[in-house]
Amino acid sequence: MSNLQLSLIALGVVLILLVLLFNWWQEQRVQNKMRNRFPEPEQDPLLSAEPIHTHTGSLREEPAFGLPDEDPAFETDVAVASIKQAHDEETVDEVCEGVIDLHFASAVPGARLLAQIQSYRQAGSKSIRYFAETADGYHRARLNPNESYTSLQMAVVLANRQGPLNEIEWSQALVMADKLAHVFDASTESPNADALLKRAQSLDELCANLDTQVGLTLKLQGTQPVAAIVDIIRRMSFVEYGNDFAWCNEDGVPRFLLLLGNEPGQGVRSAGVDHIGLLLDVPRSPADEHSFGRMLGVAKELAVALKAQLVDDSGRPVMDGAEVAIDRKLVELYDELDKQGIPAGSSRALLVFS
Structure with a gap:
């Protein structure tokens, strides 16, 4: 092998070493810059007990493959933590x-x-x-x-x-x-x-022995438009309650209901009615020693406002003072309901007197 060939080989080896050295130098330079911008944590986050905090704006969302998040049909039988960490108070009523x-x-x-x-x-x-x-x-x-x-x-x-x-x-x-x-x-x-x-x-x-309802009827002067009657009863503090109109106590619990014609208030389909009913559903209303007297007082006001005749369940005019005797009887009934474990207006009473 000639001297020229040996010289070329040596020169090639030197050039290769220079290239490798340059690449190493470049790599070290880049790594130093990265360390300066993103310092390494003192502890491996995978081994740390502390949670890893991420910026919410940089969270990456995995593709959902078109499945709607809110569609129950795609839910799996996986245990989910309770929304409220407490028991609900209402339970099964073993009595009824x-x-x-x-x-x-x-x-x-x-x-x-x-x-x-x-x-x-x-x-x-x-x-x-x-x-x-x-x-x-x-x-x-x-x-x-x-x-x-x-x-x-x-x-x-x-x-x-x-x-x-x-x-x-x-x-x-x-x-x-x-x-x-x-x-x-x-x-x-x-x-x-x-x-x-x-x-x-x-x-x-x-x-069956405790179920009692007491009613009053207001006979109108001919057929009256339902819309006009509803306007009057709303002004007299009757409120919509489910499908009915009701006179409620301070807690919003119905004391008695109002019936337009022979139907619950919201169930009337005719353009007019010729009578109005007030109904005291004793087991379903809160106990009150003046429950009938209170309903009678409202009925009398309605009779004046509607120019109607007030009569009892039998179609006879209500006698003055009748509310005293009726309320006395109703108080006895409220007491008996309590004694039998079905207090008037309670959730149990609402279940069995429905």
């Missing part, structure tokens, strides 16, 4: 409700559960209420779509003004529970049917 318990194999999203039970609110003429336990152990009287639940209670009222719970109605409730159990992979528990129906019969007999 029969209960079917459902225990889910895994937590069920509230949105899915609510969607499923919407059509399961009545068994025949008997209303059904629902109570649940959240995935983290809180009792709920009102289900929330943003919570998840591990158990459910179906509470079927045992008696109401349509009579006691019967075998057909209880069977309907059991079928509803079985359907829920199938959808959500749940086990069910229910009380003995014969014993439950006997309880329903006893409760119905008790309530």
Whole structure:
């Protein structure tokens, strides 16, 4: 090998070393700049017990593949923390409700559960209420779509003004529970049917002896426009209450209802009526030693405003002083309701006198 060849080889090696040295120098320069701009943490964040704080504006959102966030159909059975870290106060009323318990194999999203039970609110003429336990152990009287639940209670009222719970109605409730159990992979528990129906019969007999309604009627001078009557009764402090008009106490609880014609106030479809009714539903109204006298006083004011004749349930003019004797009788009834554990105006009374 000639001297020229050796010289070229040596020169090439030197050039390669120079290039490598230059690249190393460039790399070190870049790394130093990066360290100056983004200093390394003293501890590895993956090993730290402290949370990693990020700027909310720089959060990266993963692609959702077109699935809507709010659509319950796409929710999975994952336990969700309770919205409220406390128990709801309202519970099943063991005195007037029969209960079917459902225990889910895994937590069920509230949105899915609510969607499923919407059509399961009545068994025949008997209303059904629902109570649940959240995935983290809180009792709920009102289900929330943003919570998840591990158990459910179906509470079927045992008696109401349509009579006691019967075998057909209880069977309907059991079928509803079985359907829920199938959808959500749940086990069910229910009380003995014969014993439950006997309880329903006893409760119905008790309530039948306590059920009292007292009415007054205002006979108008011919058929009067409903719109004009409604305007007057609103000026006299009657308020809309569900489908009715009601005279309420200071807490907004109805003392008595107003009926236009023979229908609840909001149910009237005709252009006019020729009479108005006032109804004191004793078990459903708050106890008051002057309950009838109070209604009679309002009725007299209405009679003047509408130029109407005031009569009692039998169609006879109301005698002066009649309210004293009637109120005395009603006070005795309020006392008996208390004694039987169904206080007038209570949630229990509203259930069984519906």
